[in-house]
Amino acid sequence: MRAICPGSFDPVTHGHLDIIDRARHLFGDVVVAVGRNSSKNYLFSPDERQAMLAEACAGRDGVAVVPLDGLLVDFCREHACDVIVKGLRFAGDFEFELQMAQMNRSLTGIDTVLLPAAPRWASLSSTIIREVASWGGDVSEFVPATVNTLIKAKIARRKEEGS
Numbered sequence: 001m002r003a004i005c006p007g008s009f010d011p012v013t014h015g016h017l018d019i020i021d022r023a024r025h026l027f028g029d030v031v032v033a034v035g036r037n038s039s040k041n042y043l044f045s046p047d048e049r050q051a052m053l054a055e056a057c058a059g060r061d062g063v064a065v066v067p068l069d070g071l072l073v074d075f076c077r078e079h080a081c082d083v084i085v086k087g088l089r090f091a092g093d094f095e096f097e098l099q100m101a102q103m104n105r106s107l108t109g110i111d112t113v114l115l116p117a118a119p120r121w122a123s124l125s126s127t128i129i130r131e132v133a134s135w136g137g138d139v140s141e142f143v144p145a146t147v148n149t150l151i152k153a154k155i156a157r158r159k160e161e162g163s
């Protein structure tokens, strides 16, 4: 089966990579789709988010990283994805994930499997990573080494530009 792990990945964390690895284990073939939630402001551009993921997934067989521009269900139909896989960290995630899962199933019949986050990563989010890093905190435990370097550089550049 082919699973799709969609997300914003701004930036990718070890929590995301754990879900990707477990989806691969469960379903065999995984497409990681780097998408956009129109209600979010991103620190990294779509190309930067995709490049970070591609590097993080480079050694993972059976995992492909692709851009997602448009409706997720259209992408799933065009690329023969059988199931959507997402992580659930806490109850607050559930409400929105449930709404999206129900909408995606209504639109095309594709089902979503929600995997409980590993306790180690359950309080992790890209938003918290960006916040901590923006104040100079050390996030190296939570993200791949290249992402750690890139986020520091991005934040330093933003500060120089005064934004």
Ligand code: PNS
Pocket: 006, 007, 008, 009, 034, 035, 036, 037, 038, 040, 068, 070, 071, 072, 073, 099, 100, 101, 103, 104
């Ligand atoms: O990591 P995120 O921000 O929770 O990811 C959200 C994402 C990108 C997976 C979601 O916004 C999405 O599926 N976007 C593609 C457009 C789409 O299909 N929207 C309707 C979802 S019901």
